[in-house]
């Protein structure tokens with residue numbers, strides 16, 4: 178039974194089409210492969226020093242919103258820890274690093290001071306319900322499908338320009354805690 182499939186494939190090769198067609202088939206195959214591998218709309222990556230920043234994304238905001246989240250995964254391929262110190266973007270007056278915590282049974286977020294350590298050989302995910310960036314004092318609403326630039330500054334690796342892809346309002350990025358909309362009112 179398990180032999181049926183390989184034999185079928187062998188037959189297909191025996192009746193091989195003329196070279197031209199084969200080439201065309203190969204070209205199409207390679208093209209499909211490339212399309213599958215190219216960092217497309219949903220996956221993009223940035224590098225600085227030993228750090229790899231994967232898929233920075235944000236969320237579309239309702240009209241009048243003053244804050245937007247920022248999420249990405251950063252991997253430290255180096256042998257020394259690094260630290261995310263600051264974030265800036267033209268889209269907002271300020272950008273902060275936030276941590277989540279439970280206070281009196283209520284989920285809250287607080288700005289993190291002193292930056293976020295990226296351990297040597299480690300990976301830190303900024304995502305909804307966990308560490309995240311907060312663009313505060315939005316100058317305009319990020320729109321689904323667009324990208325906006327931002328600069329991340331790390332203690333050792335230095336600064337890197339990245340682009341945040343804006344996803345839909347309900348997007349959770351696969352975070353287990355889902356889209357818990359925190360009260361960011363100030």
Ligand SMILES: [Cu+2]
Nearest residue numbers: 275286310311
């Ligand atoms: Cu926050």
